[in-house]
Amino acid sequence: MSNRPKTKTTVNIYGQQFSVIGTESTSHVRMVASIVDDKMRDLNSKNSSLDINKLAVLTAVNVVHDYLKLKEDYEKLERQFTEKD
Amino acid sequence: MSNRPKTKTTVNIYGQQFSVIGTESTSHVRMVASIVDDKMRDLNSKNSSLDINKLAVLTAVNVVHDYLKLKEDYEKLERQFTEKD
Numbered sequence: 001m002s003n004r005p006k007t008k009t010t011v012n013i014y015g016q017q018f019s020v021i022g023t024e025s026t027s028h029v030r031m032v033a034s035i036v037d038d039k040m041r042d043l044n045s046k047n048s049s050l051d052i053n054k055l056a057v058l059t060a061v062n063v064v065h066d067y068l069k070l071k072e073d074y075e076k077l078e079r080q081f082t083e084k085d
Numbered sequence: 086m087s088n089r090p091k092t093k094t095t096v097n098i099y100g101q102q103f104s105v106i107g108t109e110s111t112s113h114v115r116m117v118a119s120i121v122d123d124k125m126r127d128l129n130s131k132n133s134s135l136d137i138n139k140l141a142v143l144t145a146v147n148v149v150h151d152y153l154k155l156k157e158d159y160e161k162l163e164r165q166f167t168e169k170d
Contacts, residue, residue: 013142020146032153036145056141057098060121061105063148068117070152074159081166 014040014052039063099125099137124148 004023011018011033020029039059044050050058089108096103096118105114124144129135135143 013146016139016142018139018143018146024150028150028153032146032149035149036142039145039149040142053138053141054101054103056138056145057101057121057125058103060124060141060145060148061098061103061117063145063152064117064120064124065109067148067152067155068113070155070159074155074162077159077162077166081162081169084166084169 013037014055036063098122099140 006021006023007026007029008019008021009026009029011020011030013033013036018033020033022029036059039062040055043055043058043062091106091108092111092114093104093106094111094114096105096115098118098121103118105118107114121144124147125137125140128140128143128147
């Protein structure tokens with residue numbers, strides 16, 4: 001658990017305001033929000049027929065996909081690290 | 086670039102149907118969709134006043150946060166790996 005004080009950061013993602021409360025720094029929250037905003041705009045530019053709902057869900061789908069790929073890479077590196085001994 | 090043939094997988098995420106076209110296997114697409122669905126339901130159980138839009142955007146925010154943390158861990162492990170030589 002972090003002992004850092006809680007911060008409340010208000011961000012704008014794809015025209016909607018969100019208040020994010022947590023122990024992360026304001027700059028980290030703003031960076032995360034801007035990545036999501038960029039990804040939604042990028043998806044919209046490729047498929048302008050998607051409504052905001054689907055756009056948000058598909059953005060989450062893409063990020064989970066990227067997360068799983070990175071997790072695979074991490075586990076691979078971890079195995080190589082252990083084998084190096 | 087992958088030479089695998091394109092697949093079209095229809096998934097249901099939080100009551101909405103999506104057709105995902107890509108070179109990933111159907112089982113991978115289904116797994117990603119079920120993770121997003123779980124995360125949206127989990128967030129809804131903690132804050133039932135969020136509409137589906139905000140729920141999806143905040144799910145993407147949470148996953149991007151997790152991605153960045155994992156990326157930090159990956160880079161840390163990579164540095165340790167190099168220093169082991």
